[in-house]
Amino acid sequence: xxxxxxxxxxxxxxxxxxxxxxxxxxxxxxxxxxxxxxxxxxxxxxxxxxxxxxxxxxxxxxxxxxxxxxxxxxxxxxxxxxxxxxxxxxxxxxxxxxxxxxxxxxxxxxxxxxxxxxxxxxxxxxxxxxxxxxxxxxxxxxxxxxxxxxxxxxxxxxxxxxxxxxxxxxxxxxxxxxxxxxxxxxxxxxxxxxxxxxxxxxxxxxxxxxxxxxxxxxxxxxxxxxxxxxxxxxxxxxxxxxxxxxxxxxxxxxxxxxxxxxxxxxxxxxxxxxxxxxxxxxxxxxxxxxxxxxxxxxxxxxxxxxxxxxxxxxxxxxxxxxxxxxxxxxxxxxxxxxxxxxxxxxxxxxxxxx
Numbered sequence: 001x002x003x004x005x006x007x008x009x010x011x012x013x014x015x016x017x018x019x020x021x022x023x024x025x026x027x028x029x030x031x032x033x034x035x036x037x038x039x040x041x042x043x044x045x046x047x048x049x050x051x052x053x054x055x056x057x058x059x060x061x062x063x064x065x066x067x068x069x070x071x072x073x074x075x076x077x078x079x080x081x082x083x084x085x086x087x088x089x090x091x092x093x094x095x096x097x098x099x100x101x102x103x104x105x106x107x108x109x110x111x112x113x114x115x116x117x118x119x120x121x122x123x124x125x126x127x128x129x130x131x132x133x134x135x136x137x138x139x140x141x142x143x144x145x146x147x148x149x150x151x152x153x154x155x156x157x158x159x160x161x162x163x164x165x166x167x168x169x170x171x172x173x174x175x176x177x178x179x180x181x182x183x184x185x186x187x188x189x190x191x192x193x194x195x196x197x198x199x200x201x202x203x204x205x206x207x208x209x210x211x212x213x214x215x216x217x218x219x220x221x222x223x224x225x226x227x228x229x230x231x232x233x234x235x236x237x238x239x240x241x242x243x244x245x246x247x248x249x250x251x252x253x254x255x256x257x258x259x260x261x262x263x264x265x266x267x268x269x270x271x272x273x274x275x276x277x278x279x280x281x282x283x284x285x286x287x288x289x290x291x292x293x294x295x296x297x298x299x300x301x302x303x304x305x306x307x308x309x310x311x312x313x314x315x316x317x318x319x320x321x322x323x324x325x326x327x328x329x330x331x332x333x334x335x336x337x338x339x340x341x342x343x344x345x346x347x348x349x350x351x352x353x354x
Contacts (some may be wrong), residue, residue, distance in 0.1 A: 027158040042141040046151040060152030062118050071180035075114040078173045079104050083208040087238045089167055091223055094132050096239045098139020100205050103244040105174035106147045110246040111260035113184040114176035116149035123156045125168035147244055186259035186275030193258055194328050195282055195341035200318030202240035206265045207313040214302035229293035237294055245319045251334050259322040269311040272350045281346025285353045288340045291316045
């Protein structure tokens with residue numbers, strides 16, 4: 001009798017009705033599956049022979065080729081793009097933040113001398129929107145192809161009640177590889193070395209909470225506003241894609257770079273000490289490069305202390321490379337960099353010269 005009742009109940013409530021109920025609750029499973037099928041061509045463009053299995057499995061399969069490496073070491077990193085997403089929401093443009101996420105993660109493993117292998121994304125949203133999802137995946141795919149990095153999986157979570165309507169959150173995980181003998185960890189940095197700065201492409205993915213407060217809440221500017229000395233609209237400036245420095249870094253001969261720092265949250269002040277020996281300071285001449293006008297405008301109009309600006313924002317330097325004095329000219333030319341400082345005896349900190 002019990003088995004018959006169970007059978008009768010199960011046949012009276014079919015899968016179609018169950019999915020409709022879930023959709024009414026705010027989670028459209030059918031739409032999610034349809035969109036995932038559509039983006040397969042974008043994802044496949046990032047795949048090489050190392051990627052195994054089909055798209056849409058429970059996990060991504062990657063068979064790395066370590067030929068030529070003596071002691072391969074995996075390098076992993078996970079990150080997001082912060083409140084830059086608020087600009088994407090307001091501009092209703094989403095491919096650039098997708099590329100931001102990939103490039104930020106690529107740079108984080110590149111500073112250790114690693115080349116990226118594969119990337120996975122996470123999208124959490126109130127409701128899945130077809131165009132937004134496609135733009136995000138387009139950004140992921142384009143940036144992964146440029147970085148020679150496979151996009152092998154991701155998770156898209158529809159969570160009604162967790163996010164505001166039209167908003168989402170992004171996170172990315174990257175895995176790279178470096179030969180143990182070629183790891184760049186700052187241990188070779190010496191007193192007398194030279195600090196090179198690679199230019200940024202705007203705010204990249206940091207400092208947006210302060211920038212938004214000053215630009216939009218205090219000054220009441222709009223995305224369509226124009227700032228003297230800044231090319232394009234404010235929205236275009238704030239959505240400039242975070243640079244990927246890895247293609248330049250791999251051109252530098254092995255052993256030439258003693259240390260690399262990705263200048264993200266914390267700016268030059270907090271990121272350089274992460275790679276400095278305890279007996280070294282990085283002394284930075286802030287007059288040695290032209291600070292982009294967007295930073296000058298934010299600091300001036302927001303009355304932000306100059307030292308704090310160099311801790312919140314990258315101030316025009318997105319990556320730092322430390323090299324020997326004798327290698328400066330060659331490294332500068334390869335990296336399109338400027339000399340911005342030197343390594344002196346100290347206690348492992350950053351000193352700014354204004």
